[in-house]
Amino acid sequence: MNILYDERVDGVLPDVDKNALLQALQTQLPDLEILHQREALKPYECDGLSAYRTTPMLVVLPRHIEEVQGVLRLCHARQVPVVARGAGTGLSGGALPLEKGVLLVMARFNNILHIDPAARTARVQPGVRNLAISQAAAPFGLYYAPDPSSQIACSIGGNVAENAGGVHCLKYGLTVHNLLKVDILTVDGEHLALGSQALDSPGFDLLALFTGSEGMLGVITEVTVKLLPKPQTAKVLLAAFDSVEKAGRAVGDIIAAGIIPGGLEMMDNLAIRAAEDFIHAGYPVDAEAILLCELDGVEADVHDDCDRVRQVLQQAGATDVRQACDEAERVRFWAGRKNAFPAVGRLSPDYYCMDGTIPRRELPGVLQAIAALSAEYGLRVANVFHAGDGNMHPLILFDANQPGELDRAEALGGKILELCVAVGGSITGEHGVGREKINQMCAQFNSDELTVFHAVKAAFDPSGLLNPGKNIPTLHRCAEFGAMHVHMGQLPFPELERF
Amino acid sequence: MGSEHDFDDSAALLEQVNQALENATPLRIQGSNSKAFLGCSVAGEVLDTRSHRGIVSYDPTELVITARGGTPLTELFEVLDAAQQMLPCEPPAFGENATVGGMIACGLSGPRRPWSGSVRDFILGTRIITGHGKHLRFGGEVMKNVAGYDLSRLMAGSYGSLGVVTEVSLKVLPKPRQTLSISLEMDAQRALQRLAEWGQQPLPITAACHDGQRLNLRLEGGEGSVAAAHDRLGGERLDASYWHDLNEHRLSFFDEDRPLWRLSLPPNTPRLPLPGVQLIDWAGAQRWLKSDAEATFIRSIVEQVGGHVTCYAPGLADSPFQPLPDALMRYHRNLKQQLDPRGLFNPGRLYAEL
Numbered sequence: 122m123n124i125l126y127d128e129r130v131d132g133v134l135p136d137v138d139k140n141a142l143l144q145a146l147q148t149q150l151p152d153l154e155i156l157h158q159r160e161a162l163k164p165y166e167c168d169g170l171s172a173y174r175t176t177p178m179l180v181v182l183p184r185h186i187e188e189v190q191g192v193l194r195l196c197h198a199r200q201v202p203v204v205a206r207g208a209g210t211g212l213s214g215g216a217l218p219l220e221k222g223v224l225l226v227m228a229r230f231n232n233i234l235h236i237d238p239a240a241r242t243a244r245v246q247p248g249v250r251n252l253a254i255s256q257a258a259a260p261f262g263l264y265y266a267p268d269p270s271s272q273i274a275c276s277i278g279g280n281v282a283e284n285a286g287g288v289h290c291l292k293y294g295l296t297v298h299n300l301l302k303v304d305i306l307t308v309d310g311e312h313l314a315l316g317s318q319a320l321d322s323p324g325f326d327l328l329a330l331f332t333g334s335e336g337m338l339g340v341i342t343e344v345t346v347k348l349l350p351k352p353q354t355a356k357v358l359l360a361a362f363d364s365v366e367k368a369g370r371a372v373g374d375i376i377a378a379g380i381i382p383g384g385l386e387m388m389d390n391l392a393i394r395a396a397e398d399f400i401h402a403g404y405p406v407d408a409e410a411i412l413l414c415e416l417d418g419v420e421a422d423v424h425d426d427c428d429r430v431r432q433v434l435q436q437a438g439a440t441d442v443r444q445a446c447d448e449a450e451r452v453r454f455w456a457g458r459k460n461a462f463p464a465v466g467r468l469s470p471d472y473y474c475m476d477g478t479i480p481r482r483e484l485p486g487v488l489q490a491i492a493a494l495s496a497e498y499g500l501r502v503a504n505v506f507h508a509g510d511g512n513m514h515p516l517i518l519f520d521a522n523q524p525g526e527l528d529r530a531e532a533l534g535g536k537i538l539e540l541c542v543a544v545g546g547s548i549t550g551e552h553g554v555g556r557e558k559i560n561q562m563c564a565q566f567n568s569d570e571l572t573v574f575h576a577v578k579a580a581f582d583p584s585g586l587l588n589p590g591k592n593i594p595t596l597h598r599c600a601e602f603g604a605m606h607v608h609m610g611q612l613p614f615p616e617l618e619r620f
Numbered sequence: 621m622g623s624e625h626d627f628d629d630s631a632a633l634l635e636q637v638n639q640a641l642e643n644a645t646p647l648r649i650q651g652s653n654s655k656a657f658l659g660c661s662v663a664g665e666v667l668d669t670r671s672h673r674g675i676v677s678y679d680p681t682e683l684v685i686t687a688r689g690g691t692p693l694t695e696l697f698e699v700l701d702a703a704q705q706m707l708p709c710e711p712p713a714f715g716e717n718a719t720v721g722g723m724i725a726c727g728l729s730g731p732r733r734p735w736s737g738s739v740r741d742f743i744l745g746t747r748i749i750t751g752h753g754k755h756l757r758f759g760g761e762v763m764k765n766v767a768g769y770d771l772s773r774l775m776a777g778s779y780g781s782l783g784v785v786t787e788v789s790l791k792v793l794p795k796p797r798q799t800l801s802i803s804l805e806m807d808a809q810r811a812l813q814r815l816a817e818w819g820q821q822p823l824p825i826t827a828a829c830h831d832g833q834r835l836n837l838r839l840e841g842g843e844g845s846v847a848a849a850h851d852r853l854g855g856e857r858l859d860a861s862y863w864h865d866l867n868e869h870r871l872s873f874f875d876e877d878r879p880l881w882r883l884s885l886p887p888n889t890p891r892l893p894l895p896g897v898q899l900i901d902w903a904g905a906q907r908w909l910k911s912d913a914e915a916t917f918i919r920s921i922v923e924q925v926g927g928h929v930t931c932y933a934p935g936l937a938d939s940p941f942q943p944l945p946d947a948l949m950r951y952h953r954n955l956k957q958q959l960d961p962r963g964l965f966n967p968g969r970l971y972a973e974l
Contacts, residue, residue: 239816239888284766318886318926320905323942329773333766350822373681379794421844478762510763550764569754577769580954
């Protein structure tokens with residue numbers, strides 16, 4: 122089923138007179154930068170999921186919050202859909218535009234408003250890059266913990282909208298754990314402050330509800346994040362294994378020993394070889410799997426933990442355990458992992474990055490099943506895994522120029538996600554649902570659960586103008602999707618009419 | 621695991637909710653009533669969750685425990701203890717028979733909260749009986765999960781007004797290898813200054829309370845970091861039971877006659893000039909006040925510094941929780957209306973409008 126907005130199953134969008142809207146925007150917001158000509162709109166037709174593109178009707182690039190408010194009010198009055206976008210690095214098509222909608226680009230709000238070292242907070246505009254926050258906090262010995270791999274480019278507004286993760290989540294949490302306050306504008310331009318400078322706020326935890334809501338409930342205009350003192354030291358161990366199962370068990374053993382590593386990553390043989398070929402990190406290319414285990418904190422504790430983890434890894438059957446001897450080697454060990462995606466990209470004209478999570482104990486079975494699916498679909502799959510928190514990133518290798526390969530890659534990806542749900546996991550750990558996984562939502566949630574999600578949406582955006590078609594599928598879409606995926610003789614959503 | 625009391629009574633709970641829907645009878649959801657003194661009193665038929673209890677699953681190496689809403693907190697803590705793990709947010713029980721469901725509904729956290737996160741931060745997934753009479757599952761048992769809206773974390777601190785939490789999956793962590801509590805003599809102003817400085821350094825502090833005369837600290841981590849911090853900070857040894865007594869309001873401070881107020885503040889707020897006596901917890905972010913002052917007066921002072929106030933003396937304030945700005949209340953009402961359209965669950969417990 123096509124991933125682009127389909128009014129037949131995703132809901133009819135209001136017809137908008139582009140010229141009248143353009144004129145109204147120009148009249149009411151004379152300083153607002155508006156893109157409306159075809160060639161100017163082109164760069165905005167996709168986000169980080171570039172396989173899917175739609176040219177937006179208009180792109181607006183406000184510089185003042187009042188302009189954002191003006192755009193929202195005007196669009197609300199005229200019933201025009203609005204898709205908000207930050208840096209456009211998202212991997213699930215969450216900022217994929219609509220032909221009948223306005224793309225609201227928040228990237229120009231890139232000021233760090235205030236760093237308060239005593240309170241350990243940073244108040245920033247939504248277009249500030251993730252890494253820029255840590256850079257601004259560095260002179261105070263502080264940093265912002267969540268570090269999605271796109272952190273040099275991705276913006277904090279998008280991080281909040283997607284509840285972004287990274288490689289240090291097991292110990293330091295996701296975006297939702299590192300926020301104090303988010304200011305938003307509702308669909309009709311009303312300002313709400315969610316959370317506060319204090320550690321909690323009266324009423325419902327709307328800050329938690331909005332984090333990861335993918336631009337469906339409001340537009341983020343300001344974010345206050347928590348900062349942490351930089352760990353005194355960080356050390357990395359690299360362990361090689363002759364089987365993925367052993368590596369998986371070693372992860373459980375480390376945690377059973379009472380140690381929570383700052384980062385704990387696994388790569389399989391195909392990913393190891395690709396990374397080594399690209400980065401020359403010193404990875405053992407014959408290993409079936411490697412584990413990278415970073416321990417951070419106070420010097421004395423890290424030293425002790427390194428000894429403990431080394432023992433655990435050896436007992437778990439590691440064929441080789443190496444500790445990065447200096448900072449340069451530590452950075453090199455990580456460089457291999459952090460460049461795993463582009464490294465795998467060199468093996469194949471195209472690759473498709475998945476983002477499922479599973480309970481860790483299910484890893485061996487899931488990897489076997491992925492290998493079987495890989496053979497069935499005739500496409501190679503490299504596995505990169507945030508082993509500490511069960512977040513897998515299988516990379517499906519394909520060639521979009523070969524007829525049918527993209528479709529096969531999509532189908533294989535869908536199967537992998539359904540596998541994650543079947544073992545008690547989730548279709549998305551950190552990339553979001555967006556448009557990409559809209560069909561797989563039908564596998565993870567039943568129609569009653571989806572109905573509750575639609576009710577939440579209706580509480581904030583009853584006319585459904587904010588980012589329509591993302592995050593939560595219509596029951597109609599699920600019925601059609603279900604009809605194509607009869608599972609074990611049972612049709613999902615049997616209570617729904619088929620169209 | 622498994623206790624003789626384990627029982628899946630969700631079908632009966634669901635049946636009662638559906639009956640209430642049919643008869644348009646509001647429900648007062650309760651476990652042991654240990655936190656009934658918080659919020660407004662609710663008129664309604666009692667829905668008692670305690671028959672639905674037991675640990676559903678716990679795998680220490682996955683760092684996840686799943687328990688039914690009526691499970692006693694003591695049982696949850698015993699099971700975690702046996703595996704040398706903990707729920708780091710240290711929820712207070714305020715009663716021997718407090719339940720897991722009540723912990724989620726009230727969302728209260730203990731002394732470690734500024735460093736570890738709150739109850740909501742450890743929620744991974746829930747099963748909820750909704751205002752439409754359905755028993756549904758949100759979130760899951762994995763650390764990272766961004767599929768759909770985060771209904772599970774929304775339940776924390778909602779005082780049962782959005783649904784009945786029948787089951788919750790929580791992230792847990794290994795207990796620290798070393799714990800040491802110390803006490804330093806200094807006044808409140810100095811203590812707040814030092815805490816702000818120390819907060820910017822990688823020190824293993826996991827609790828910080830000033831009782832008027834002394835700053836009490838808990839150090840937790842590996843042997844090396846705790847010893848180094850102790851060498852640096854000095855102070856007298858303090859018995860670890862202090863933190864439990866603080867958390868459960870058993871320190872002599874809480875015996876005082878005057879009404880108790882909870883102040884939630886930006887952590888670096890200076891000492892506030894309020895009538896009565898104060899105890900500073902959470903390194904400044906939570907302060908307990910024993911005072912006869914009017915709610916409106918306390919609130920006006922606290923609002924000025926960006927905080928909020930909860931009245932812990934039942935029946936004293938018209939709204940025990942800080943009133944919300946109009947726009948925010950409107951969206952609270954919308955959300956309540958969408959999720960509990962018949963106003964079934966704990967009407968008025970959190971705010972009269974909900």
